[in-house]
Amino acid sequence: MTRFSAMSLFAKALGGHQGWPEQWPDAAPKPAYDAIIVGGGGHGLGAAYYLAKKYGITKVAVLEKGWIGGGNTGRNTTIIRSNYLYDESAHLYDHAVKLWDGLSQELNYNTMYSKRGVMMLAHNVHDIQSFKRHIHANRLNGVDNEWLTPEEAKAYCPPLNISPDARYPVLGAALQRRGGTARHDTVAWGYARAAAALGVDIIQNCAVTGINRGPDGAVTGVETTRGSIACKRIGVSAAGNTSVLMQMAGLDFPLESYPLQALVSEPVKPIFPCVVMSNTVHAYMSQSDKGELVIGAGTDQYVSYSQRGALHIVEHTLAAICEIFPIFRRMRMLRTWGGIVDVTPDRSPILGKTPVQGLYVNCGWGTGGFKATPGAGDLLAYTMAKDEPHRINAPFNLDRFRNGRLIDEAAAAAVAH
Amino acid sequence: MILIHCPYCDEKRAELEFAYAGQAHIARPADPSALSDEEWEHYLFIRANPRGRHHERWRHIHGCGRFFNAVRDTVTDKFETTYKAGEPRK
């Protein structure tokens, strides 16, 4: 692996940038591994990297049915924040935000993590009360979050319309300054490159079609479109396709998969300095470094694996955006797309062991797991290496749907990203 | 937007007239207090979520207001059939 530095850039520039080697090899599957990760999204690639880096388990393969980062990792709107209500969630998401901080240095790859602040607008008395409750709960957990008056909100984000006669007046806002965005693809590529440098095989175009188990019920390997592979530990990190994979091991899961859409505008000069979310009006937006306004829409109402959503969902979102930001009414939209998100009944993820020995799962991040990428990877690696969950992900077990200890962020947030 | 055939109105209408109501044919327990934790988990939380043929409920909220069942392919989103509530699983 060639390390990126000012020197190496300069040296390669002299050769017209023709001399760069491939960043990691396109590996073919071997007959056996110590551990297999199913799903080459940011979470799966991160888990492979931490398995090798922190626990010395380097005979690892990441199996991806398409191309790495081609799932929700490459389709999301990249909002990063950790201002969740419950203690368990605050710890989980803040663990990830802390890892985002040094990630570019650690991977020697620019993930473009930008702490531009995530601002959530309050439009009614209920919003004010619930945001203030979040702010207090967050601060008790050491997570930064602060209340802004409408004037302070406008000073932080000048395009905001705080006129009192707006249809949805801005009565204040909650601001998490450490929140922000990162560049989705570079997270997948950075982890893939760093993991491959430690000996991990990154295998694309290799769909897992079966999970093999021995007489004692423990996993013995996987069937794939590129042959059988033996292994004693499998970590499934397949987002919207998790139910399908769990069925291969005979497990029924508390998940439903829905299409979620996003869209971007034509690129314009820098105008929008932070991330603004309005859960009440149902819109959120940021501006990418390329200049596009990045807008997240809602999910369709029905379960689907189609990887595309309906137009009326996008229309609804744009109506909301125009309502909050009249300044953008004449912007033209360039592209829309969809991903399939795996949603749990309490809107919190499932990260831990399964009833099948040797089978671990990381799923249920639904509409909001990009922000958790480094944390989820780290915790899945821990759980697989030690055969027990870390105390941060222990509450996010599968048993909670049986014993009733839900982590009900669904009720706390109603909308999540 | 998908078009949905309401078996009561016997008309194909736009999705906006309908509300999705989750997986179909999940029977409410007859004797709730007799259920084990595992049975409650299955009733409340476990869902089929198949890639392919899915039995689901819809409600014609902006029409006749009634619930009915449907079979839809979750990869193409295409409806195979819709049928009245109470009719056997298709």
Ligand SMILES: Cc1cc2nc3c(=O)[nH]c(=O)nc-3n(C[C@H](O)[C@H](O)[C@H](O)COP(=O)(O)OP(=O)(O)OC[C@H]3O[C@@H](n4cnc5c(N)ncnc54)[C@H](O)[C@@H]3O)c2cc1C
């Ligand atoms: C439109 C949209 C906007 C979003 N916005 C945000 C946001 O602003 N902030 C945020 O935090 N989150 C957001 N999310 C959610 C976020 O994208 C996901 O939670 C996160 O990226 C999940 O990462 P992952 O690595 O688990 O999944 P993925 O990146 O989806 O990776 C899973 C991989 O598994 C592969 N796979 C599936 N089945 C198999 C198989 N049988 N064999 C081999 N490989 C398989 C898939 O091809 C895929 O590449 C958004 C999602 C969408 C769709």
Ligand SMILES: [Zn+2]
């Ligand atoms: Zn009807």
